[in-house]
Amino acid sequence: MERGLTNRKEVAKLAGVSEATVSRVLNGIGPMKETTRERVLQAARQLNYELNAVASSFARGRSGNLGVVLPHVPKVHLFSTYYFSELLGGIGEAVHAKGYGLLLLFRDPSEAYDYVSLYRTQRVDACIILGSSAIDTERDAVHRLAEERLPYCVMDQRFDHPQLNIVAADHEQGSYEAVKHLIDKGCRHIGFLNGSPQYSNSGDRLTGYRRALSEAGIPWDEAAVYEGNYSRTSGKKAAALVYRDLERLDGIFVGNDRMAIGLMQGLRELGCRLPEDLKVVAYDNSDAASFTEPPLTTVKVPFYDMGKLAAERLLRVLADKASDPCPQIKEKLPTELVIRKSSGN
Amino acid sequence: MERGLTNRKEVAKLAGVSEATVSRVLNGIGPMKETTRERVLQAARQLNYELNAVASSFARGRSGNLGVVLPHVPKVHLFSTYYFSELLGGIGEAVHAKGYGLLLLFRDPSEAYDYVSLYRTQRVDACIILGSSAIDTERDAVHRLAEERLPYCVMDQRFDHPQLNIVAADHEQGSYEAVKHLIDKGCRHIGFLNGSPQYSNSGDRLTGYRRALSEAGIPWDEAAVYEGNYSRTSGKKAAALVYRDLERLDGIFVGNDRMAIGLMQGLRELGCRLPEDLKVVAYDNSDAASFTEPPLTTVKVPFYDMGKLAAERLLRVLADKASDPCPQIKEKLPTELVIRKSSGN
Structure with a gap:
């Protein structure tokens, strides 16, 4: 997403903000004071600074967060199970490396979860689904994500949709x-x-x-x-x-x-x-x-590696502006x- | 935050959106399409619908996320330690109960972390600090939070500031x-x-x-x-x-x-x-x-209970519009x- 230092510096100077702020506005990462955003966009326009990229990332309104949706089961200390803690650790590693935040969201396993609304309300830029299982409401919810070709990945659970994004172990x-x-x-x-x-x-x-x-x-x-x-x-x-x-x-x-x-x-x-x-x-x-x-x-x-791989693939999709709709993710890692x-x- | 169904229904009808959307705009939860937000605020104004509450929550620009900042240590599978996984589990429990999201953010232990900017950029409404230690950069960063009286809580680590918010065990x-x-x-x-x-x-x-x-x-x-x-x-x-x-x-x-x-x-x-x-x-x-x-x-x-208590206290502060600045949190739980x-x- 780097666009050359000279230009970014000029925009920052004209807008009276730091270069980091220019980057965050132009990459749409994180909520931002409206007046600051306007000032940066104004300066960028004035300098004719890659307006299309600006407009598109602005339209996308990035949150800078990778969502991880996981089941809420009363009394079960989910994070204290090796399975979830290792997957999360790997996801966290990838997310940290790219400066993203990891937004944990809990769903009630018995209810249909509206994954698509997470994108619509710009709470997440992509999401990983953990602890999913083959019950009807879940299948429908995941199929909707697949049909919309949104950047998502199901962890270690198959659903029979041709556009299913999945990282699993063999x-x-x-x-x-x-x-x-x-x-x-x-x-x-x-x-x-x-x-x-x-x-x-x-x-x-x-x-x-x-x-x-x-x-x-x-x-x-x-x-x-x-x-x-x-x-x-x-x-x-x-x-x-x-x-x-x-x-x-x-x-x-x-x-x-x-x-x-x-x-x-x-x-x-x-x-x-x-x-x-x-x-x-x-x-x-x-x-x-x-x-x-x-x-x-x-x-x-390799739960840790599986989490890391899924997150890396999704963050790469987000970094690549040309990859909309999301290309398919399909990985199966060996065990030992x-x-x-x-x-x- | 419920303001009576009739009124909300009217605003929703006039704005041409769902009641849920009205609630989210008025409570400032989650990023929202600017045109939708404008439409809802316009309708609320037109119907003279609790404008002060609207204005204040709008100004606050809530993210609907509780932040959890934790150290990133290469190769250490942090979530797989009992300490972190139980604390996170308790925090997750409280966050789930209130419909919030849990935003995990990683900091490099050797660098100063700008906690205050998390609030300024509206990435979080409150935050919990895990795995903190008594090194100078950390102390300075936590002291800034304490001075600003922002809604934050340090987990299980003392700093000598009179406004320190802390949940610890004895x-x-x-x-x-x-x-x-x-x-x-x-x-x-x-x-x-x-x-x-x-x-x-x-x-x-x-x-x-x-x-x-x-x-x-x-x-x-x-x-x-x-x-x-x-x-x-x-x-x-x-x-x-x-x-x-x-x-x-x-x-x-x-x-x-x-x-x-x-x-x-x-x-x-x-x-x-x-x-x-x-x-x-x-x-x-x-x-x-x-x-x-x-x-x-x-x-x-009781790590799980400690995490739950810290999150509950902060979410209660957020729910209580009168509690700005944040009242002090100081809890020490018994061991067995x-x-x-x-x-x-």
Whole structure:
């Protein structure tokens, strides 16, 4: 957006403001005193200083904010989950690098959220949607964004729209590798504690789990699939069911570290020795994975990088005045198995 | 801010916009198309509709955003620390309840941050400062906010200004109780792994530690105070020093859970049995505290409540048009000792 120092200096001098202020007015970043904006625009016009760019950014009325919309769930400390905190950290990194602000907005998961109005009211220049799931109201809301070709990105959740902007991780492959590792460790009766089915990544994990079993010629047993909701409590609750089935299980794949930690706590309280009685592979590679007892073998997901990439792509779109409508964003990042003691090493 | 439905309806009808738009223009929430704003104000004037309130909120030009300014530290995943994620969670809860947005802004810790300009440019209506420390540039910046009596709040960091707005926890008392617990458990040679000295809460912990020792008639030994920086790595690094002094230590108080987890990992790798060789009390009561081996006795700090309280107080100030300048905010919340196995129970 740099337009050569001499010109900007001249505009600043004529308007009686700093060069930084000229930049902010011309790039439409941030609310600005109306009289100051007028004075700068007047000076720019008088000096015949790239009027079209000025007019267009003025018309766009930039807020200088990247929006991040996330679900509000009472009593759930969302930021304290590895998933959200890492995604936000990566987004924050990109936003900081470009001098943008990060506007967090909360939506009620049960209600339709009017994303488009965020742009219309100029609260955000682009937005990232976190914690989205495949319920009807959400799908409709995201489809509207896609149809308008606005600069937005959904994080790690698929919707079936040809213009969907998404940054995700390859959860199918990650899960395949997790289960294959258990098979390589000699397991033949492998359970799966999955998270909530409304997330497309839960479906992807199931697909990867089944692919690994099928490839090894192990029949798929629906009774060995348990359902939690990605919370530690739900993992602990599943422990009773897994314990009941312990005779016919030698390994279990768990959809995230939090559930695995709850499951292991619950199993230990019931008298299980881990990994002797049951080999465990988890998912996420959160900080906690390395200091549980036993430390978790788990699938590392680059949440931080995913957040950073989504934000960088959107900020690049905003910087490129020619890219209206927003070009499609479609990225799938690889995961990586991290081997520790919980899988019997 | 409700002014009676009939009137608002009439203004909306005359201006040809929705009632929601009238509310947003009159309450000054969010940027708004200039022509729409003019149309609504025109209609309000024509109907003689509470013009003073209109004029004042218009002059204030509300953004509808509560700002949260936090340090940007390269490579540190700030949101993934219990401290920041819980504070943010509480702030988010309050902000969501009032329909506000939460604008995250990053500052470089080494540079002076111009907080006042956030208000001048109407990016925020109020702001909360996280991760602040007692360095000169920070102190000057916070003092300017205090002098202007703007709606702001510093989280958990003291500055010596009579108009300082602060929400903090009682770290001195929390630390006193932590160390007293070790004394009650029979410890007489108690080390202290403290965090970085530029935070006032590090100083408070040292004061509480010394008070507990002094009360028990135990002489204070400067050589038993170690310094980390609140990271797990720094705790692990301190393990070598603590191990060297193990002969003359029977307990250690650690300034946060992360350092304690690193310290315990390091000590175990050096062959220590915990808590047999050394009783440990930590600080924060993060999620991880309950699933380390041994589980941590630790001081529970109500970070979530602190964030919520600071945001609620500021949003109440904003809702009360009479409260300009901002009345002082000064809150200190109590902590609570949570007893687990690391202290020999």
